[in-house]
Amino acid sequence: MMNHPEYAARLGRLRRLRAALEKYESAFYEAFEQDFGKGRFETYTTEIGYVLTAIRHTERRLRRWMRPRKVATPLVLFPARSRVYPEPYGRVLVIGPFNYPLNLTIAPLAAALAAGNTVTLKASRQTPAVSARIAEMLREIFPPDVVEVVSPDVSNDELLARRYDYIFFTGSPRVGRIVMEAAAKHLTPVTLELGGKSPAIVTVTAPLRLACERIARGKFLNAGQTCVAPDYVLVHASVRDAFIAEMRKVIQEYFGDISRRPADMTLIAQQRHWERIMELIDPAKVVIGGTGDATTRYIAPTVLDGVSWSDEVMQEEIFGPVLPVLTYSDLETEVIAKVRAGEKPLSLYIFSRNRREIRKVLREISFGGGCVNDTVMHLGNENLPFGGVGNSGIGAYHGRTGFETFSHFKSVLHKSSCSWLNFDLLKPPYKDSLLRLVRRVYR
Template identity: 50%
Template structure:
C-alpha cells in the first residue's frame, strides 16, 4: 500500500496530471473504456445484482457518459484562475484564486451501484488533476473484478490503480497518507473513515445516507406521485441511498394514493415480482435477513413475499406504521415502504426535525406556500418537488448530504471543486509602496484609522 501511494505521489510530482490536455486525454480514454467494456458491465451487474440492461444503462453506465461529456465540455472554464476584487487598502495588488489538485486521492466505492458510484468520483478526481487509488466493493465481486480488469488494461497504475479486497484492505488503505479521501457508504463506516482521516488531517468527502422522507400532500397530483414514488423506491430493489425511505401521506388522500401506488408497482414489476427476471435481488444473505426481519406481516398491505434462494424480496408496503416499529429505527435500504399518516404539515415538519438530517427529501404537492414551508423548515442534502431520485442525474446540481447523511458534494462542477484546493494568491506591485501599513508616525496612524474604520 505504501509503495503504491509513493509511486502515485512521484507521478503526481511530475506535474503531468496538472496539464489541461492531459486531463482531457484521460477523460476521453475513460469514456472509450466504458464503450469498449459496455457489454461486460451489463453482464457483471446482472451477475451481482440481477440488474436488467435497461436499469444498468439508466442508473449506472448512462450517468457516467453524461458526467464525462459534461466535464469535457466545461473543464477549460473550470480550470481558469478566478480574479477577485481589490479593496482600497490593497491598491497596487492583484488577487486571484487558482484551483489545484490535492495529489494522490483514495476513492472507496459501495456495492449498490457498483460501477456508477466507483467511476463517477474518478471523473472528478481526474478532471481536477489528481492521481487515484480506487477500492471497489467486495460485495459485488463480478463488478469489482471487471473494474480492475478495465482500468489495469487502460491506465498507468501510477496514475489510476484499482485495489480489490475486503474491509481489511480498506483499513490498510486508510492508514496510508493520502491527500484526499472520497468515501461512499453507510454512516457507521463513514465515521470510521472520518476518524482515520483525522490522523493525518486529510480532507475528505463522505457520501452517506439516512431515512429520506417523502411527503404526499392533499395537493399532490396523485397518479404521478404514485408512479414516481414506485419507481424511485423500488429501482435497484430499494438499495439506493436516496430512495424514499418512508412516506407521510395526508389523511384525506391516503386511500386513493395507496391504491394508485399498488397499481404502479404492479405495472413496473408484474403481479409476481419474484418471478420477474429483471427484478433486482438483495446483495447478500446478511442484508436479506436484516430486511426480512423488518417486515411485520400484520402491517403488510401489499407484497411481503420473499425468496431466500435467490435473495429476492417483493416490493412491500406496510401501513399503520409508527416510529416505534423496527422498520423506522434505521435506514431501510431495501424494497420495504412504510406508510405514516398526517393531518397537518406542521406535524410532519416537527417530527422530521427530531430525526437526523436525511440525504434526500421528496415533496409532492402543488401548493406553493406549503412547498416553501417544507423547503425552508427542513434540512436535507438535496431532493425533488413532485419527483424522486431525478435530481442526482443532473450534473448542474451538486449531490451530497448534510450532517449524518454526508459531508461535501459532487457531480458536474461540484466534483471538480471537491477534488480541488482553492489556492489564494495576491500579487503585489513593485512600482510603489503604500507606507500606511508600516508603523512610525502619527500621520500614518491617523490615515490607518480612517482606512480601517
C-alpha cells in the same frame, strides 16, 4: 514540488476512461447480471450511461474550470490584482459502495482525475464480478502511478493506515465514522457520501397518481438499494386510502405478478442484506407484496400501512424495496417536527400543489438534496451538487462541484515590483495621522 497535469493530460485521461467504459459495456452487463440480477436498462441508465454523461459534461467544461479565477481587490491593497488558482490535492483515496458499484466508484474517480489528482481506488467486495471488470478496465488504461486499483479484499483498516491527500468515501454512516477517524490522524480532508431515512411527503393537494408513479419508480429502482430512495412516505390522513389504492395500481402496472420476480426487478446484492430487510417486514402491516425468495434474494415490491414511528422498520435506513406509509394531519407537528427530531436525511421529496406548504418544508427541514413532485431525479442534473448533511454526509460532488471538491484553491495577491508603486501603509514608524488615514480606508 508537485507536478500538476495540464489541461491536455487531464482531458486525455477522461477521454480514455470514457472510451474504456464504452468498450466494456457488454462486459458490465454480464457482471451486473451475475452480481445481483440487474437488467440492461437499469445498468445503462443508472450506471454506464450515467457515468458517460457525467464525463462528457466535465470534458466540455474542464478548460474553463481550470482557469485562475479573478476576484476583486480592495482599494487598501492598491495597486494589486487577486487570483484564485485551483490545484490538485495530490493522492486521493476513493472507496466505492456495493449498491451502484460502477457509478459511485467511477464518477468520483473521473472528478478526481479532472482536478489533476492521482487516485487509489477500492471497489466493493460485495459485487465481485463488477469490481473485477472495473479493475481490469482501469489497469488497461492507466498506470498505477495515476490510478492504483487495490483489491476489494484489502481491509479498510489496512487501506486507511496509509496517508492520502484527500479521501472520498461512499457507504454507511457507521463506516464513514471509521474513515473520518482515520483521516483525522493526518488532518486529511474528506467527502463522506452516506445515507439515511429520506422521507416522501404527500400532502392533501398532491397529484396522487403522479406521486405514486414517481415514488414507486424511485423506491423500487435497483430494488430500493439507492441511497436517495424515498425511505418512507408521510401521507395526509385524508388521502391515505386513495394513496394506497393508487399505489397498488401502479405496482401492478409496473411489475405485474409480484409473487414471482418480475423481469425488471433487481435482486438484493447480498444474502445478509436480504435477511435483514425481510426481518423489517411486519406481516400484519403488509398491504402490497411482503414476500421474498431466499434462493434468488428477490423481495417483492412491498408497502406497509399503519406504520408508527416506533416500529422497527423506522429505526434504520431500509435500503430495500419496502415502503412504510405513515399518516399525518398537521404538517408542522407531525411532519416537520418529526423529521427534524431525527438525523438530517440525505434526500427529501414533497408532492404538493400548495406553494406555501412546499416553501415551508424546504425552509424548515435540513436535508442534502431532493425534489418537488418527483423523487431521485435531482441526481440527473450535473449542475446540482450532490451530497448529504450531518449524519447523511459531508461534502458534495457532481459537475463543477466535483471538480472543486477535489481541488485546493490557492489564493494569491499579485503586487507590482515597481518601487515607485510601493504605497505600503503598514511599515513603521507608525504615526497617529497614519492611523486616521487607515481608519478612513478601512471604511
